[in-house]
Amino acid sequence: MKKYFRVFAAIFKASAISDLEYRLNFIVKIGTDLIWYGTQVAIFEVLFHHTRSISGWTIESTRVFMAVLFLVDALWMMLFSESLERMSDKVRRGDLDLLLVKPISSQFMMSVQKMSPAYVANVFLILGWLIWALNQLPDFSAWSRLPLLIITIPCALIITYALRFFFSATALIFTRAENITYVWHQVYRLATRPDTIYPPWLRYTVLTFLPLGFVGSVPARLILETPDTVLLSACVFVAVVCLYASHRYWNFALRFYSSASS
Amino acid sequence: MTIWSAIITSTGQESFGGFPRDSYITYALWAAFFGRVGANWMYEFRMIEEIESGSINSILVRPISFYEYYLSQFMGYKLATTLFSFAVPIVATLFIDSPTIHSRLPLAVAVQILYLILVHTMSFTVATLSFFLTRVHGFTVAKNIALTLLTGELFPLDLVPEPFRSWILWLPFSNSVFVPVGYLTGRLGIEDVARGILSILIGLAFFGAIAAASWRAGCRRYSGTGA
Numbered sequence: 001m002k003k004y005f006r007v008f009a010a011i012f013k014a015s016a017i018s019d020l021e022y023r024l025n026f027i028v029k030i031g032t033d034l035i036w037y038g039t040q041v042a043i044f045e046v047l048f049h050h051t052r053s054i055s056g057w058t059i060e061s062t063r064v065f066m067a068v069l070f071l072v073d074a075l076w077m078m079l080f081s082e083s084l085e086r087m088s089d090k091v092r093r094g095d096l097d098l099l100l101v102k103p104i105s106s107q108f109m110m111s112v113q114k115m116s117p118a119y120v121a122n123v124f125l126i127l128g129w130l131i132w133a134l135n136q137l138p139d140f141s142a143w144s145r146l147p148l149l150i151i152t153i154p155c156a157l158i159i160t161y162a163l164r165f166f167f168s169a170t171a172l173i174f175t176r177a178e179n180i181t182y183v184w185h186q187v188y189r190l191a192t193r194p195d196t197i198y199p200p201w202l203r204y205t206v207l208t209f210l211p212l213g214f215v216g217s218v219p220a221r222l223i224l225e226t227p228d229t230v231l232l233s234a235c236v237f238v239a240v241v242c243l244y245a246s247h248r249y250w251n252f253a254l255r256f257y258s259s260a261s262s
Numbered sequence: 263m264t265i266w267s268a269i270i271t272s273t274g275q276e277s278f279g280g281f282p283r284d285s286y287i288t289y290a291l292w293a294a295f296f297g298r299v300g301a302n303w304m305y306e307f308r309m310i311e312e313i314e315s316g317s318i319n320s321i322l323v324r325p326i327s328f329y330e331y332y333l334s335q336f337m338g339y340k341l342a343t344t345l346f347s348f349a350v351p352i353v354a355t356l357f358i359d360s361p362t363i364h365s366r367l368p369l370a371v372a373v374q375i376l377y378l379i380l381v382h383t384m385s386f387t388v389a390t391l392s393f394f395l396t397r398v399h400g401f402t403v404a405k406n407i408a409l410t411l412l413t414g415e416l417f418p419l420d421l422v423p424e425p426f427r428s429w430i431l432w433l434p435f436s437n438s439v440f441v442p443v444g445y446l447t448g449r450l451g452i453e454d455v456a457r458g459i460l461s462i463l464i465g466l467a468f469f470g471a472i473a474a475a476s477w478r479a480g481c482r483r484y485s486g487t488g489a
Contacts, residue, residue, distance in 0.1 A: 022396055022397050024395060024397075025395075025396070025397040025400055028400035028401060028404060029400055031400075031404055032400055032403050032404040032407065035404050035407045035408050036407050038408075038411070039407060039408070039410060039411040039416065042411055042416075043416050043417060046417055046421050046422055046423075047269060047417065047421070049421070049423050050278055050279045050421060051269065051278065054268060054269050055268050193264075193265055197264070197265060197268035197269075198264060198268065199264065199267070199268075202264065
């Protein structure tokens with residue numbers, strides 16, 4: 001485990017140096033995500049301009065939901081996004097060969113080979129937004145449940161990672177799978193809305209087979225509503241199952257890989 | 263479509279922002295297709311790659327400008343995708359109880375075709391930044407994300423409170439989704455379409471001037487190498 005932390009820290013440092021080489025690109029990366037956050041915020045701000053509540057969510061509670069969602073997204077963008085976006089290229093060019101012979105998990109190396117430390121700035125901005133959103137709530141009880149985020153945010157990150165990894169690892173089976181990224185972005189949109197707004201069948205889906213409801217909705221509900229140990233346990237359980245399943249899927253998909261390098 | 267159903271169901275009202283449930287469902291259906299046609303990812307990335315890699319050299323010596331070369335490809339691709347992809351909402355709105363006014367479809371599509379020229383001009387402008395900067399893909403992503411909001415793809419722009427609504431509607435971007443879909447679904451009238459066309463023309467003049475200046479400055483800076 002110590003070895004993995006050392007490798008992780010070394011890659012993070014190397015990625016930071018690499019990012020700072022192109023400073024304008026560094027700023028554009030941060031700005032692009034801020035624009036995405038802005039569009040998501042605008043959707044709900046505009047909708048709540050015309051109604052007080054949507055499926056039990058008020059504008060104040062929705063702001064907390066968005067803060068949690070953005071926090072998971074910023075961590076995801078910082079740690080895994082770039083590596084998994086490039087997976088299809090690496091498989092096609094045969095770069096995976098080099099990772100397979102290293103004395104470390106190939107899934108780990110494939111997932112963190114290139115990080116984007118630029119998003120650290122976004123993490124701090126979102127934490128500011130979260131504090132502001134919690135202050136807007138009519139009662140202050142949510143503050144006492146805030147430590148739950150220490151458990152739920154890593155779980156949400158693991159679930160996002162595992163689901164995205166399923167899509168990316170498909171490249172091993174089909175070799176060319178760039179369009180799978182587009183499919184992922186469409187599927188991920190289910191995570192960007194509170195789960196209670198969905199019809200029962202879709203809500204059931206996002207809380208079971210495709211657990212995107214655990215990315216933003218469940219962590220937000222855990223701090224907004226009265227403590228629910230079943231929901232908290234489910235969050236941890238789903239994260240563990242997803243991570244394990246992603247590892248099994250990686251090993252399965254590797255059977256289809258034939259070296260593309262000379 | 264799901265979010266609009268949930269909103270109207272949860273509010274317990276027949277309408278939202280002055281329009282009934284069917285209007286929003288139909289808007290969401292059409293907006294998904296108009297939004298997809300009105301976005302430019304692939305050709306913008308290709309233009310950037312051409313400049314970054316230097317393969318633009320082979321286009322510069324052709325008897326057609328770089329702008330026209332990619333405009334012809336982009337418009338050809340978009341016209342073909344429009345023709346096929348719009349069959350889905352057309353058929354869907356014929357079978358469901360929808361406020362779509364099908365006789366307005368030709369003008370709605372014409373507005374978007376005009377808007378596509380503006381889309382290409384903006385993409386061309388972004389691509390010319392490759393003459394000056396090493397990595398410009400981030401600009402494409404930022405621009406296209408911002409456009410999903412400004413075009414009305416995410417929600418009808420008439421829900422936006424004033425004064426933002428007036429500002430957004432005077433920008434040419436609403437002609438990608440909100441103006442054609444609003445006209446098609448009866449939210450907007452012919453005068454809104456006329457205003458939309460005017461804003462596209464102003465936008466074309468504005469972005470055209472920037473693109474031309476950026477292209478000239480970029481070409482002065484660029485030195486093509488290779489066989």
